[in-house]
Amino acid sequence: MKYIEVVDLPPGQSPVVAETCYRSAEALEAGQILFLPRYAFSVPGSYQPLFSSPILQRGSKSVSYSPSTRKLYGTASKGQTLSSLEEMMGRFANFAQKTVTRLLPIYRTGLVRARTSFRPIEIETRSVPWRKDDRRLHIDAFPSSPIQGNRILRLFCNVNPAGQTHLWRIGEPFEQTAGRFLPSIKPPFPFSSVALMLTSTTKSRRTFYDHIMLCLHDRMKRDQRYQEEAERAEIEFPASSTWLAFTDQVPHAAMRGQYQLEQTFLLDINRLHDQSTAPLHVLEKLAGRKLV
Numbered sequence: 014m015k016y017i018e019v020v021d022l023p024p025g026q027s028p029v030v031a032e033t034c035y036r037s038a039e040a041l042e043a044g045q046i047l048f049l050p051r052y053a054f055s056v057p058g059s060y061q062p063l064f065s066s067p068i069l070q071r072g073s074k075s076v077s078y079s080p081s082t083r084k085l086y087g088t089a090s091k092g093q094t095l096s097s098l099e100e101m102m103g104r105f106a107n108f109a110q111k112t113v114t115r116l117l118p119i120y121r122t123g124l125v126r127a128r129t130s131f132r133p134i135e136i137e138t139r140s141v142p143w144r145k146d147d148r149r150l151h152i153d154a155f156p157s158s159p160i161q162g163n164r165i166l167r168l169f170c171n172v173n174p175a176g177q178t179h180l181w182r183i184g185e186p187f188e189q190t191a192g193r194f195l196p197s198i199k200p201p202f203p204f205s206s207v208a209l210m211l212t213s214t215t216k217s218r219r220t221f222y223d224h225i226m227l228c229l230h231d232r233m234k235r236d237q238r239y240q241e242e243a244e245r246a247e248i249e250f251p252a253s254s255t256w257l258a259f260t261d262q263v264p265h266a267a268m269r270g271q272y273q274l275e276q277t278f279l280l281d282i283n284r285l286h287d288q289s290t291a292p293l294h295v296l297e298k299l300a301g302r303k304l305v
């Protein structure tokens with residue numbers, strides 16, 4: 014299994030050759046990490062206080078930012094530090110959008126920019142319950158925002174000012190993981206999707222697909238044997254590098270690292286080159302029925 018595709022994207026805005034764009038989309042859709050070793054979001058010296066003072070609200074694991082409303086969540090910062098934080102998050106969200114539209118033009122029309130996150134704490138030593146522990150292999154799924162078969166594309170930057178790497182673990186192909194856990198996943202209770210909407214637990218209808226993806230996320234994290242025995246590889250991302258992945262498809266675990274910026278995109282499944290590798294189609298093939 015090939016886990017990673019390296020693309021030597023030069024900094025700047027120069028057009029990317031069509032062959033590189035095609036290869037990038039093909040690698041992502043095959044469940045690989047797209048790694049841009051020389052390409053990074055530049056952090057000006059004026060943002061240094063964001064990397065040396067406590068900026069998180071108590072209980073938060075990251076600062077999040079909505080590019081559409083320009084609101085920040087999860088921070089206790091005030092004054093100039095808050096202004097710098099808002100500015101950095103906004104600039105990073107724009108950097109991520111430009112990077113994806115430059116490298117993956119085929120996705121341009123189906124892309125929705127969701128939350129931007131800044132994770133300033135060391136992952137390795139953080140103590141969290143198993144369901145929130147991203148050091149355990151998992152795929153991403155959203156409890157309150159059903160995506161109904163569309164895709165979760167994420168762009169990550171290691172912005173560690175001390176030059177420390179980020180260590181990730183990448184698991185076996187999605188089809189293998191889905192085949193391992195799907196037989197034990199029961200359908201949701203009748204009308205539960207309506208109840209979830211009426212109680213504002215979800216923002217839209219939680220489909221059978223969303224239900225399975227949430228169950229997969231939990232089963233993977235909870236299963237100690239899977240965590241210890243599943244085929245995997247470890248990848249170190251150096252400081253000042255960027256990587257992307259369909260995190261609804263790639264089993265991943267963030268094992269070590271501090272100071273990461275992350276942009277989430279939702280992508281219309283119809284924009285993919287090859288829908289057959291998308292989790293929706295893999296699960297429908299395994300389940301033998303429509304899931305949305």
Ligand SMILES: [Fe+2]
Nearest residue numbers: 147152153260
């Ligand atoms: Fe994740």
